Amino acid sequence: MNKLFSVSDVNLSYGDKHVLKDINIDLYKNKVTAFIGPSGCGKSTFLRCFNRMNDLIDSCKIDGTILMENKDIYNKKYDVVDLRTNVGMVFQKPNPFMMSIYENVAYGLKCSGIKDKKVLKQRVINALKQAALYDEVSTRLNDSALSLSGGQQQRLCIARAIAMKPEVILMDEPTSALDPIATAKIEELIEELKKDFTIIIVTHSMHQASRISDYTAFFLNGEIVEYDITKNIFQNPKDIRCENYITGRFG
Amino acid sequence: MRKIKDYILNAITYIASGISVLILGVLLVYLLVNGVKSINLKMFSDDYWAKNYLVEVDSDSRNFDSKYNGDDYYIKKYDIAIKDDDKEIVVTYIGENSQFNELKSLTVGDSLGMITPFDVGYKIESIEYLDSNGVISIGGVLLKHNAIEVAQILNENHVNSIYYQSTSGGIKASIINTLILIFVSLLIATPISICSAIYLNEYNSKNKFNQLLSVSIETLAGVPSIIYGLVGITVLFPVTQLFGATTTSVLLGALTMAVILLPTMIKATQVALAQVDQGLKDASLSLGATKVQTINKVVLPGAMNGILSGLLLCVSKVIGESAALVYTMGTFISDTPSLTNQGTSLSLMIYSIMSNDNPNFELACAISLIILVIVLVLNISVKLINYKFNKLGQR
Amino acid sequence: MNNLKTTKLNKIIDKVVSNIYLLMTLISASFMLIIIIFILFKGLSPFMSNYQYGVVNFLDFLFGTQYRPDMGIYGVGFIIINTLVSALLALSIAFPISVLTALFVVKIAPQRLSEFMKVVIDLLASIPSIVYGVFAAGIITKFTMTIASMLGVQTYGGTSLLSVVILLAIMIFPTITSISISSISSVSEDLQHASLALGATKVQTNFKVVLLSAKQGIFAGAILGVGRAFGEATAVSMVAGNKMFGPTFGLFNTTRTLTSTMIAGLKETSGLDYDIRFSIGLVLLIIILITNFGLNFIKNKVGKTHEKN
Structure with a gap:
């Protein structure tokens, strides 16, 4: 098992609010790691550290180290834009651009400078296939992305991220805005994707975490209370607070 | 490579914004350089014609x-x-x-x-x-x-x-005419606008008739003011004749101006009315008040600041209007302000001066500066009113 | 018992006042009708056979290339083309500058600079057209003359198509910019985050995603701007030159627009010369109507390709 991320003593605050406290965790390659916990406990905030999206918030201050394959991603030497081509993100609400399906998937590639039409087309089709969307849209790649259903749009967003061939895909509650059937499709997809990508997923649903993840971290009030392989967390939680959450004694 | 492209694109937006600042600057400097010399206190009390x-x-x-x-x-x-x-x-x-x-x-x-x-x-x-x-x-x-x-x-x-x-180039009469213009046109336009806005906002059962009314009023806003001038001189002139006017007059200008102001004032009032909390209206009705009582006692007072801003906006519009008034007030600069005679507002005065064979640029710039100062003060007042009102709402 | 009386009185007042509200609204809305009817009526009268000052041939009027009041020739065909040309040229200059400025104000400028720019745009928007006219007659004409002399071209004291275009561009800039600022401000943050998360830079996000999403609003602003360009009268009349024939395509030639024609020489005019201005007004209204319809049609078509489910 290879370590992809090594997080040491990370503390994060928004202005006066201390949101993440002394986070230490290692995340492994080609595995699905789930962050679970009650709302407002910092899991999404922590997720956004990995692609430095928190930088967009002025009042955000972060201490500690996050190493990606032994390189500190917060070191000024490393360009944040490059980081984001390597660490992809899928958001809670599907947010395709007001362009065609093709253009949406090709967007990141074009921005990073790829111009060859053949290369673009190949990568777009591959990404759509990997995201299990190609069959449904192969005949209408030039249609507007907004003409797709909610579930399809989310898979499009996944395809869009995958097209960049990142090492990691961060997913922030990717199915909470979708119906159960669409949710199931995406969960299937995640199973497939982990062969090629490392996936870190924030989820509200414990059942989802127990279904799809290899590792699970339980967050409470900005701290990681327990982190273990998923089977242990759900069958044999060591911390009483984790056990209470799992068994539903608090939400 | 991408960094260079990004840098250029960013620079272009800086340049574009800079152009607009430059133009504003040139305009103000031009007016100041040419007009300041002519501004003196006497201007406000002198006649135009020597x-x-x-x-x-x-x-x-x-x-x-x-x-x-x-x-x-x-x-x-x-x-x-x-x-x-x-x-x-x-x-x-x-x-x-x-x-x-x-x-x-x-x-x-x-x-x-x-x-x-x-x-x-x-x-x-x-x-x-x-x-x-x-x-x-x-x-x-x-x-x-x-x-x-x-x-x-x-x-x-x-x-x-x-x-x-005697000295010439005074703007006393034009100022008085402008004030008369503002007063009369607002006198006519305000009640009509407020009532229309109330009807459109508070009585809007969504039938075709109401939609037609709404659309008509909105379309009025897109008609160039010179057209209002044409209509004013044909339709409203007989009305001024009832008051004893025989030519284009300040009264005719005021009536025409009132029509021009309608869409602006109605829209401003509508926005103001819409901001009144629905809960307040509900409370009033549930206490047994009629709709009209609710409107007069609860809604209108709550919309006062928006209506006030609308009024100030209208004053700005009256001061700045030229094309329609050329048709309805004429361009003769008179020294005896009167409701039923020809005269000029400040804007019209500039137009009249500029359309002579030898335009007096200095005077025109001086009057322009005066107009700009007034308009600026009005704009700031509107912003202050809105700011104060928002602060109150947040308490 | 008292209560019943007051309630009855209140109900009557309620009915009466409600009807007053309705009456006022009818009055307001009726002006649209009045405008249409009277412009139509007076505007078409010179073409009717019983016109008192001598009938004008409608086709000659509509397609004529000469406007010489002194000789009784009234052709507005070339004036229509002039109006379209000047408005469209002005739009093509003002539009990119407006959109780029709006993007700058909302997304690129630091807070203080952004506030400052908003004040500048506000100021430009509140300057009355007559003041722009003075500015145009004073500075813009000199500017045109300087450029003309650098190119070795003659001008008539600076009054020219170029001056008109520059003037109109300056006047419609604040309109387009403020509407664009609104549209750009309301592009959802989500979309912008999605773009950044894909490794696009801020600049790329601004130009590729933000402008795209704000497209409809920006287009609406442009339509409003064009409308203003068509209707501007006093300022334009001061720098157009009022050429008697045309159409004018040369930047340094004098020109005339529908509005400048309507307002020129109003002091000493009567009879046909006066009435024909109504006909020109009618033409102006029709042009504005057609352009508005056309542009809105295009706007909706472009919008439809990206309609949400």
Whole structure:
């Protein structure tokens, strides 16, 4: 098992609010790691550290180290834009651009400078296939992305991220805005994707975490209370607070 | 490579914004440079057209305690001082007891023997006097005398009469006309607008008829103001005739202006009404008040600030309007402001000045500056009202 | 018992006042109808056979290339083309500058600079057209003359198509910019985050995603701007030159627009010369109507390709 991320003593605050406290965790390659916990406990905030999206918030201050394959991603030497081509993100609400399906998937590639039409087309089709969307849209790649259903749009967003061939895909509650059937499709997809990508997923649903993840971290009030392989967390939680959450004694 | 492209694109947006700042700057500088010289307090109380007066002068010497300290040519006999000003002879000082304060008109007609106004800044055109041989002679600008010579004549000879000209380029009448315009047009437009806005917002059952009304009023906003001018002169002119007008008039301009203001005022009022909390309306109705009572006691008071902003916006519009008023008020700059006669507002005055063969750019720029200051003050007031209201809402 | 009386009185007041509200609204809305009817009526009268000052041939009027009041020739065909040309040229200059400025104000400028720019745009928007006219007659004409002399071209004291275009561009800039600022401000943050998360830079996000999403609003602003360009009268009349024939395509030639024609020489005019201005007004209204419809049609078509489910 290879370590992809090594997080040491990370503390994060928004202005006066201390949101993440002394986070230490290692995340492994080609595995699905789930962050679970009650709302407002910092899991999404922590997720956004990995692609430095928190930088967009002025009042955000972060201490500690996050190493990606032994390189500190917060070191000024490393360009944040490059980081984001390597660490992809899928958001809670599907947010395709007001362009065609093709253009949406090709967007990141074009921005990073790829111009060859053949290369673009190949990568777009591959990404759509990997995201299990190609069959449904192969005949209408030039249609507007907004003409797709909610579930399809989310898979499009996944395809869009995958097209960049990142090492990691961060997913922030990717199915909470979708119906159960669409949710199931995406969960299937995640199973497939982990062969090629490392996936870190924030989820509200414990059942989802127990279904799809290899590792699970339980967050409470900005701290990681327990982190273990998923089977242990759900069958044999060591911390009483984790056990209470799992068994539903608090939400 | 991408970084260079990004940098260029960013730079382009800086440049684009810079262009607009540059244009504003050039405009303001131009107006200031050309107009500031002409701005003085007298402008606000003077007439536009210079008036000529012929007056008789008492040549007896009077003794004055001369309080004059200036550099201009002082005429002891009359306690006044004059100087050259670009081929004209301007009076720059008039003593308190000088007889120039009470000169009597020699012009045949109604004003014969009446005291004429004489003020600093007036220009002496010519003087009739008895020369050293007792012969009647004429002196002044016509004979190419300059101030020194005229001063000499006045000091040493017996002067019969003086022909002089008052200052010109004053905007007093135009200001008064503008105020009349604002007052009358708002008087008409405000009640109609508020009632219309109330109907559209509070009684809007979504039927085709109401939609038609709404669309009509919105379309009015897109009609260029010159069209309103055309309509005003055809449709509203008979209305002004009822009040005794026989030509284009300030009244006609005000009526036309009222129509132009309708879409603006209605929209502003609608926005203001919409911001009133639905909960307040519900509370009022649940206490047994009728709809009209609710509107008058709860909704309107709550919308006051928005209505006030709307009013200030309308005042701005009235001051700035030109095309429609050219048709309905005419471009004759009159010095006697009156509701049923022709006259000009400040904007129209500029247009009239500029459309002469020899436009007086300095005066036009000066009036433009005055208009800009007024409009600026109005805009700031609107912002202050909104700011204060938002603060209140947050408490 | 008292209560019943007051309630009845209140109900009556309620009915009366409600009807007053309705009446006022009818009055307001009726002006649209009045405008249409009277412009139509007076505008078409010179072409009717019983016109008192001598009938004008409608086709000659509509397609004519000469407008010489002194000779009784009234052709507005070339004036229509002039109006379209000047408005469209002005739009093509003002539009990119407006959109780029709006993007700058919302997304690129630091807070203070952004506030400052908003004040500048506000100021430009509140300057009355007559003041722009003075500015145009004073500075823009000199500018045109300088450029013309650098190119070795003659001008008539600076009054020219170029001056008109520059003037109109300056006047419609604040309109387009403020609407664009609104549209750009309301692009969802989500979309912008999605773009950034894909490794696009801020600049790329601004130009590729933000402008795209704000497209409809920006287009609406442009339509409003064009409308203003068509209707501007006093300022344009001061720098157009009022050429008697045309159409004018040369930047340094004098020109005339529908509005400048309507307002020129209003002091000493009567009879046909006066009435024909209504006909020109009618033409102006129709042009505005057609352009508005056309542009809105295009706007909706472009919008439809990206309609949400």
